[in-house]
Amino acid sequence: MASRVDHEYDYLFKIVLIGDSGVGKSNILSRFTRNEFCLESKSTIGVEFATRTLQIEGKTVKAQIWDTAGQERYRAITSAYYRGAVGALLVYDITKRQTFDNVQRWLRELRDHADSNIVIMMAGNKSDLNHLRAVAEEDGQTLAEKEGLSFLETSALEAHNIEKAFQTILSEIYHIISKKALAAQEAAASTVVPGQGTTINVGDSSGNVKRGGCCSS
Numbered sequence: 001m002a003s004r005v006d007h008e009y010d011y012l013f014k015i016v017l018i019g020d021s022g023v024g025k026s027n028i029l030s031r032f033t034r035n036e037f038c039l040e041s042k043s044t045i046g047v048e049f050a051t052r053t054l055q056i057e058g059k060t061v062k063a064q065i066w067d068t069a070g071q072e073r074y075r076a077i078t079s080a081y082y083r084g085a086v087g088a089l090l091v092y093d094i095t096k097r098q099t100f101d102n103v104q105r106w107l108r109e110l111r112d113h114a115d116s117n118i119v120i121m122m123a124g125n126k127s128d129l130n131h132l133r134a135v136a137e138e139d140g141q142t143l144a145e146k147e148g149l150s151f152l153e154t155s156a157l158e159a160h161n162i163e164k165a166f167q168t169i170l171s172e173i174y175h176i177i178s179k180k181a182l183a184a185q186e187a188a189a190s191t192v193v194p195g196q197g198t199t200i201n202v203g204d205s206s207g208n209v210k211r212g213g214c215c216s217s
């Protein structure tokens, strides 16, 4: 019964991955959704997405995570990518200063294209390469505080803080949504239909992910 399967969650949240090419977005996604990592992954072309369902404060939350190319020439239409997104993971590479300097550029893009209430987590990825570090953890922390973002250093390779990064984003979104639902209920105008889940504007929710590169079997 396909329709039953479609509603085996309380909430569906769309989250977008952004950041320069090569920072590890696709590997963060594969680590989180399939527990896979690929040392020689190819640059993403266009848009892919993958899903994972998890428990957030007793609710079943389906995270639909979108991944696109950091390289401008491979990117799909920007507005469609951000449409309906309630969370963003903005990734830089702790071994490449330029990817950190470009964080401001990505924040501008979010401001221009995404919902103004989008929950943003900044991740300094490749924390396993501490000997090649070009961005101090405090620099990440300082920028995050200045911009009002959550912040973690992660490693897709070592599966360090990947789980925590998504858990944090999803919990924050859940808190915002449940506060809004409560306010709406109090105003006797709730838009949440109990038991049917709250669908947050997504396109294709088939749950499939296109696989490419060296990790495909």
Ligand SMILES: Nc1nc2c(ncn2[C@@H]2O[C@H](COP(=O)(O)OP(=O)(O)OP(=O)(O)O)[C@@H](O)[C@H]2O)c(=O)[nH]1
Pocket: 019, 020, 021, 022, 023, 024, 025, 026, 027, 028, 038, 039, 040, 041, 042, 043, 044, 045, 068, 069, 070, 071, 125, 126, 127, 128, 129, 154, 155, 156, 157, 158
């Ligand atoms: N050491 C280390 N390497 C990583 C980590 N995450 C990703 N990489 C490597 O960094 C390279 C780029 O990773 P991708 O996940 O393809 O980067 P991306 O951000 O998706 O790049 P685009 O698709 O071009 O935007 C690959 O060689 C990965 O193996 C990490 O946590 N540690």
Ligand SMILES: [Mg+2]
Pocket: 025, 026, 027, 042, 043, 044, 067, 068, 069, 070
């Ligand atoms: Mg990629």
